[in-house]
Amino acid sequence: MHKILLFTLFQVLICLTINVYAQDCDVSVKDDRGKMKPWTEGAANSKAYRNLFLEAGYSQEAIDEKLEKAWYDLFEGPDRVYFEVEDSLAYVSDLKNKDARTEGLSYGLMVAVQLDKKEVFDRLWRWTVKYMQHQEGPSSGYFAWSVDPKTGIKNSDGSASDGELYFITSLLFASNRWGNKTNINYYAEARRILDAMWRKNGTEGVKNVLNTEHVQITFVPHEGGYDWTDPSYHVPAFFEIWSAYAKDGHEKFYQAAADTARAFLHRTTHPKTALTPDYAEFSGEPHSRGKMGDAFRYDSWRVPMNIAMDYSWYAKDRQWQQKYANRIQDFFFCEGLKTYVDQYNIDGSTPSWILSAGGYEKLRHSLGLVSTLGSASLMATHPKGWKFVDEVWNAKLEPYDDGYFDPYFDGFLYLFSLMHLSGNYQIITPEN
Numbered sequence: 001m002h003k004i005l006l007f008t009l010f011q012v013l014i015c016l017t018i019n020v021y022a023q024d025c026d027v028s029v030k031d032d033r034g035k036m037k038p039w040t041e042g043a044a045n046s047k048a049y050r051n052l053f054l055e056a057g058y059s060q061e062a063i064d065e066k067l068e069k070a071w072y073d074l075f076e077g078p079d080r081v082y083f084e085v086e087d088s089l090a091y092v093s094d095l096k097n098k099d100a101r102t103e104g105l106s107y108g109l110m111v112a113v114q115l116d117k118k119e120v121f122d123r124l125w126r127w128t129v130k131y132m133q134h135q136e137g138p139s140s141g142y143f144a145w146s147v148d149p150k151t152g153i154k155n156s157d158g159s160a161s162d163g164e165l166y167f168i169t170s171l172l173f174a175s176n177r178w179g180n181k182t183n184i185n186y187y188a189e190a191r192r193i194l195d196a197m198w199r200k201n202g203t204e205g206v207k208n209v210l211n212t213e214h215v216q217i218t219f220v221p222h223e224g225g226y227d228w229t230d231p232s233y234h235v236p237a238f239f240e241i242w243s244a245y246a247k248d249g250h251e252k253f254y255q256a257a258a259d260t261a262r263a264f265l266h267r268t269t270h271p272k273t274a275l276t277p278d279y280a281e282f283s284g285e286p287h288s289r290g291k292m293g294d295a296f297r298y299d300s301w302r303v304p305m306n307i308a309m310d311y312s313w314y315a316k317d318r319q320w321q322q323k324y325a326n327r328i329q330d331f332f333f334c335e336g337l338k339t340y341v342d343q344y345n346i347d348g349s350t351p352s353w354i355l356s357a358g359g360y361e362k363l364r365h366s367l368g369l370v371s372t373l374g375s376a377s378l379m380a381t382h383p384k385g386w387k388f389v390d391e392v393w394n395a396k397l398e399p400y401d402d403g404y405f406d407p408y409f410d411g412f413l414y415l416f417s418l419m420h421l422s423g424n425y426q427i428i429t430p431e432n
Contacts, residue, residue: 027334038380039315043314066418073411074411091131101147108124111416114173114425125184130152131147139206142159143167144158158222160219161217168242168246176428177428194250211229212253232299232302236262237427243258269303273347277300304325304372326382329388338365362402
């Protein structure tokens with residue numbers, strides 16, 4: 001009898017395990033709005049951007065109010081992450097880590113240029129140049145990834161490649177939107193970074209942001225991080241922008257980098273769950289040289305949004321990107337639309353350890369991930385994509401039940417998602 005019970009329990013455990021790894025749950029969903037019908041032409045050609053909130057049934061007035069509220073919360077409200085200092089400077093702070101990061105400054109710049117906030121953009125850029133950018137030495141033109149905003153002292157002289165990626169793209173957009181004859185020559189600033197990047201020859205370990213052998217963005221442009229990468233840094237749409245507007249003689253390389261990034265994303269996403277590791281080898285395999293980065297954690301949240309951006313702007317990889325959106329939304333739907341957590345092994349199992357944030361070591365249903373999964377609906381073909389849009393619409397930037405609150409990372413991913421889903425995250429051309 002005991003043997004039979006043990007065998008039955010073993011069978012139950014096996015079935016539960018299969019359900020976790022294979023996601024054999026019922027992913028069928030009925031929605032009055034029917035199957036989603038992603039556009040088949042990118043905005044680069046169509047000059048049009050999809051307002052998925054409007055399609056979902058929300059009014060344009062309510063959409064505009066929600067976007068304005070998100071801007072207010074991050075840049076003006078009592079829990080803002082944007083701070084004006086001195087006469088004409090401002091910075092963005094990762095409040096939970098008490099520093100200013102190239103990630104945050106570059107996100108602030110991208111939001112400002114997208115929403116036509118020139119004064120905010122200029123303030124942020126002046127602070128970035130003054131306190132983050134190296135003016136001499138082997139790292140000249142690059143940026144220190146972390147600075148103490150109270151003292152202006154660099155916490156680290158090293159660079160993180162995603163900062164340079166966003167800085168260059170934001171500056172090219174600013175040049176297209178506002179021209180270069182006001183108080184800042186945005187194009188010259190972008191070219192300064194790009195030209196410096198191409199001059200890096202390994203002196204004191206400083207290298208190109210892009211690994212020229214593998215034609216992929218590096219984790220950091222330094223020895224030790226030049227020969228591997230971060231999947232969330234692979235933003236094909238941005239390399240398309242560089243190819244079109246940098247005009248530095250490397251246009252073909254940037255186009256190749258966009259194509260290579262798309263191919264890399266195919267390799268690094270799990271075939272069943274569509275999850276990606278935080279860090280990866282150029283082959284796409286999880287980064288194997290240390291404990292960090294082999295699982296789907298905070299960095300990886302950004303991947304669905306980056307792929308959605310590429311679909312919206314260029315739609316050059318439509319078939320795979322649509323299947324990717326369906327796969328990753330299926331996985332999280334099976335985990336529970338309102339209860340899925342924010343860290344997994346890429347096969348969908350629970351990781352053996354939890355990466356802490358803000359002093360909290362806890363799995364939670366995070367706003368940042370809710371937001372990026374919603375943006376994936378721009379590519380989705382199944383009815384459940386509407387449910388993920390609704391989840392973003394109903395989400396709020398507010399403290400969690402245990403007191404944890406991150407208006408910085410959660411906040412920016414939420415704002416970016418609102419911009420994507422309302423058609424307000426666009427290719428800014430000189431014609432605009």
